[in-house]
Amino acid sequence: MANPDVAAACDRLSDRFERASRGLAGGSGRPDGRVPEPLHRLAAALLRMRVRPALEADWLVRDPVHVSLLGGTNTGKSTVLNLLLGRGAAGMNVTARFSQHPEGYRFASLGDSWIDDFPTRFAGYARHRDEHPPRQSDADLAAGRYRTAIALLDPSRTGAGAGAGAPAFAPPTATTAVLWDVPDFSTEEAAHWLGAVLDTVALADIVLFVVTDESYADERTCTLLGLVSAAGLSVHVVANKAAGDASLVGDIRRKVDLHWRGAGTGLPDACFHALPFVEGADPQARLRHLLDTEGASSLRSAIGREVEEALPRKRAGLAGCVRLLESRVEDLVRPMTEEACVAKAWDETVRRVTDREFLERYRTDYLDGERYGEFNQTLVRLMERLEVPGIGEVTKLLGQIVRIPVTMLTAMIRRALGRTKRAPAHTPEHEVIAARFAVWLEALRSEAQRAAAEDRAWARVAATLDSEAFVAKLTERLEAGYAATRPQIEEEVRRCARAIHEAIEGRPLLLNALRSANLAVDATAVFLVVKSGGLNWSDAIVGPAVAGLRRVLLESGLDQFLGAQERALKRRQGEAMDAMIRSQLAAPVRDLAPAEFGPGIEEEVRADLRVVVEAVAGAAPEEAKR
Ligand SMILES: Nc1nc2c(ncn2[C@@H]2O[C@H](COP(=O)(O)OP(=O)(O)O)[C@@H](O)[C@H]2O)c(=O)[nH]1
Ligand SMILES: [Mg+2]
Numbered sequence: 001m002a003n004p005d006v007a008a009a010c011d012r013l014s015d016r017f018e019r020a021s022r023g024l025a026g027g028s029g030r031p032d033g034r035v036p037e038p039l040h041r042l043a044a045a046l047l048r049m050r051v052r053p054a055l056e057a058d059w060l061v062r063d064p065v066h067v068s069l070l071g072g073t074n075t076g077k078s079t080v081l082n083l084l085l086g087r088g089a090a091g092m093n094v095t096a097r098f099s100q101h102p103e104g105y106r107f108a109s110l111g112d113s114w115i116d117d118f119p120t121r122f123a124g125y126a127r128h129r130d131e132h133p134p135r136q137s138d139a140d141l142a143a144g145r146y147r148t149a150i151a152l153l154d155p156s157r158t159g160a161g162a163g164a165g166a167p168a169f170a171p172p173t174a175t176t177a178v179l180w181d182v183p184d185f186s187t188e189e190a191a192h193w194l195g196a197v198l199d200t201v202a203l204a205d206i207v208l209f210v211v212t213d214e215s216y217a218d219e220r221t222c223t224l225l226g227l228v229s230a231a232g233l234s235v236h237v238v239a240n241k242a243a244g245d246a247s248l249v250g251d252i253r254r255k256v257d258l259h260w261r262g263a264g265t266g267l268p269d270a271c272f273h274a275l276p277f278v279e280g281a282d283p284q285a286r287l288r289h290l291l292d293t294e295g296a297s298s299l300r301s302a303i304g305r306e307v308e309e310a311l312p313r314k315r316a317g318l319a320g321c322v323r324l325l326e327s328r329v330e331d332l333v334r335p336m337t338e339e340a341c342v343a344k345a346w347d348e349t350v351r352r353v354t355d356r357e358f359l360e361r362y363r364t365d366y367l368d369g370e371r372y373g374e375f376n377q378t379l380v381r382l383m384e385r386l387e388v389p390g391i392g393e394v395t396k397l398l399g400q401i402v403r404i405p406v407t408m409l410t411a412m413i414r415r416a417l418g419r420t421k422r423a424p425a426h427t428p429e430h431e432v433i434a435a436r437f438a439v440w441l442e443a444l445r446s447e448a449q450r451a452a453a454e455d456r457a458w459a460r461v462a463a464t465l466d467s468e469a470f471v472a473k474l475t476e477r478l479e480a481g482y483a484a485t486r487p488q489i490e491e492e493v494r495r496c497a498r499a500i501h502e503a504i505e506g507r508p509l510l511l512n513a514l515r516s517a518n519l520a521v522d523a524t525a526v527f528l529v530v531k532s533g534g535l536n537w538s539d540a541i542v543g544p545a546v547a548g549l550r551r552v553l554l555e556s557g558l559d560q561f562l563g564a565q566e567r568a569l570k571r572r573q574g575e576a577m578d579a580m581i582r583s584q585l586a587a588p589v590r591d592l593a594p595a596e597f598g599p600g601i602e603e604e605v606r607a608d609l610r611v612v613v614e615a616v617a618g619a620a621p622e623e624a625k626r
Contacts, residue, residue: 002055006615009608010055011120013325014047016605019596020335024342024457035219037227038198043332045195045202046231046321047612053118054318055615063114064106065177065310067303068200070228071210072186072221076240080210080275081105081181082287083296084303086170089155090181091132092283099183100193101133102200103151106178112152114178122199125150130157138189146192169288173300174307180204186220205317206234206306212241216252222259230261230327232320234306234313236271236299243274243295262320273299322616325609333605336597338457346461346593349447354586357440359578362432367570371428373537374493374573375566379546380537381497383521386504386514386549390521394545397526397534410479413437417471427535437478437585441471444589461592474585481584485576492576496569500553503561510556519548 021040053059067084069077078090078099089105091098115121126133126149133149140146155172157165182200183193190197201207207228215221216239229235239252252274257266275295280286290296306313325332366372377398383391411424412434426434445465452458464470504510525545532541553562598604 001057002052003615006055006611007052009611010047010052013605013608013612014044014052014120016336016597016601017041017044017047017332020332020339023335023339023596024460024593035223037223038194039227039328039331040335041195042198042202042227042231043325043328045198046325048120048123049199049202050318050321051612051616052120053114056118060311060314062117063314064110065174065206065307065313066180066204067174067177067206067208067307068102068180068204069182069208069210070197070201070224071184072212072215072218073184073190075184075210075212075215076238076275077184077208077210078181079283079287079290080208080238080240080299081179083291084173084179084300085155086172086291087155087168088166088284088287089153092287099181100135100146100189101149101151101183102196103132103153103181104178105153105155105181107156107172107175108154110176110178115152121203122148122150124148125196127152130154141189141192144192148193148196150196166284169291170300173304176310177206177307185224186215186218201228201233202231202321204233205310205313206236206303208236208238208303210238210240211252211256212239213245213248213252216255222255225256226259226261229259229267231324232262232322233317234271235262235267236273236302237267238299239272239274241275241277243276243293249274270302273302275299318616322613326613329606329609333602335457336601336605338455339593340595340597340599340601342451342455342457342461343593343595343597344599345451346448347590347595350444350586350590353440353443353447354581357443358436358581358585359574361436361439362577362581363570363574365436366429366432367574369428369432370540371432371536371538372570373428373542374489374569375496376537376539376542376546377493378496378500378565378569379549380542381494382500383519383546383549385497385501386519388519388521388549390523390526391545393526394521394529394542397529407479409433409482410475413475413478417441425533425535428538433478433482437475440585441465441474458593464592465589474588477584477588478581481580485580488576489573492569492572496565500562500565503558504553507556510552510558513556514549514552517548517552519552521545 017040021038021044053063056062069081071077074094076092078092081090082088082092085105090103115127126147128149128151130153131151133151136146155166180200180203182197184190185194185197209225209228211221225235225237237252237256239249242248242252253267253272256272260266273295275290276293278286278289278293280289380391380394380398384395408424408426409430411420411422412426412430414420415423416434416438418438445462448458448462448465452462504514525542528541528544529536536542550562553559
């Protein structure tokens with residue numbers, strides 16, 4: 001059993017590297033247009049596929065040697081794998097992207113405990129035994145529905161089924177290794193399965209990097225070769241369809257050395273192989289001819305020897321992979337600290353802009369402005385309780401407030417954003433909210449754009465804020481949030497009317513005064529309310545209807561009490577609006593830069609890495625010290 005603390009540190013690291021690769025600083029390509037180096041994804045894969053299993057005490061005896069074929073499309077990966085198997089078990093096809101999933105060839109006698117017992121290996125992948133995973137359609141891939149899968153196939157199987165029945169042309173190079181046929185990394189579609197490619201590379205003790213004249217100078221090939229050669233695995237480069245062309249072979253060799261980042265000055269001679277271009281009517285015939293060449297037999301014996309040295313090979317691979325993590329720790333941590341900084345700064349910006357441009361201005365422009373309506377509504381409710389003649393018509397309209405179609409707010413926002421000139425029916429509050437929304441959004445956009453101009457980690461935040469879809473989502477959320485607060489405010493209005501009524505009830509003189517005062521609401525007041533669509537309850541509209549009531553109350557010395565009630569109503573309304581705006585608008589905007597990584601992320605990653613390095617050094621003392 002692995003030490004649980006070390007295992008947890010290892011899992012945390014791989015999870016964080018994986019998330020960093022998708023994060024703000026990692027996911028968006030490089031500003032210079034160059035192919036990004038998949039450092040974080042490979043690091044995460046190495047931790048899952050190699051380091052984590054190696055923390056188990058009997059890893060070395062349980063895990064066979066893994067040989068993975070890596071190369072661009074059509075370079076001859078499957079052909080080279082078949083050379084090692086001595087038979088055409090793996091499908092060889094001129095069709096690009098023939099293979100979409102890693103397929104492991106191993107003799108059944110080897111058993112599968114190396115995958116069954118190490119749950120972090122190919123976790124979440126569908127597993128197929130003795131059959132190929134189903135190919136996925138281009139439409140499926142384009143829709144982002146690549147499903148991870150692997151196959152485990154027995155090259156010696158006869159009869160029906162995948163890989164079965166291929167005639168043996170030569171004995172297998174190694175019966176104690178798993179040979180992995182890996183999909184390409186060079187096509188557009190390969191972006192979907194790059195994670196699977198990296199997982200299979202991370203699992204490998206020996207990587208055969210297959211290149212041809214068409215692929216060896218390709219930027220993706222060079223970038224990946226640089227990274228894989230630095231990962232401490234035993235890398236062999238196979239220049240396929242090239243032997244015989246001395247200048248081509250020489251040029252490939254130079255290119256490889258140029259990008260080689262492993263130990264020493266370049267790729268060791270013993271790890272460079274050139275295979276000739278062979279003739280043959282079909283792939284099986286070409287494979288057979290290729291097997292007869294000198295290049296093939298020297299490649300077969302080189303890999304055979306490597307597999308024989310399984311234990312030192314695996315220890316060296318483990319130590320090398322830990323060295324890669326250590327030596328690149330700054331690059332690994334950088335996007336996380338960048339992201340943590342962006343998240344913190346963005347959180348502050350969203351808070352500040354929301355407070356200043358939305359919440360404070362909602363108070364000054366609506367709650368404390370002349371168009372505030374809810375206190376008049378309260379007085380109308382009070383008049384209703386006092387059974388003031390004529391008030392019935394007005395209170396009927398009050399009911400409409402809660403039934404205002406919420407789309408009216410959206411329509412106002414569209415107008416405030418300049419999408420339409422039409423001013424639909426609306427309340428003064430709608431108008432304020434819509435105007436604040438537009439100003440708030442614009443302020444956030446310019447903050448994000450300014451930051452993005454200096455630091456590309458902000459690019460995604462700025463781009464999302466600009467997108468129509470995101471603004472539509474915000475509008476929808478605002479509308480829903482607003483609709484949900486209306487009954488709440490309505491309830492506050494009723495509560496306030498009740499409180500004032502209770503204060504009056506205890507004073508018979510005041511009640512008499514109210515009854516003898518002619519408070520009857522005349523038709524003009526109702527007309528005004530109706531004319532405003534029943535939506536505008538500001539002083540200008542409802543003021544005359546409640547003026548008499550207000551005067552009597554003030555004259556009876558209730559002005560302070562009334563003022564306190566109004567302030568309390570406004571305070572509660574303001575609080576409800578604050579909570580709604582924060583959760584419906586500020587939160588989704590803040591989450592554009594999610595707080596995935598806290599400010600202490602660098603220390604945490606370094607500490608976890610130290611724990612893992614020490615554990616690995618304990619398991620493989622000689623190699624780790626190198
Ligand atoms: N003529 C010729 N064809 C080859 C040679 N090596 C591979 N091929 C062909 O190239 C095609 C693609 O090979 P394959 O191994 O499937 O490439 P992969 O996509 O990298 O797995 C097949 O039709 C192979 O037979 C060679 O040396 N000579
Ligand atoms: Mg293939």
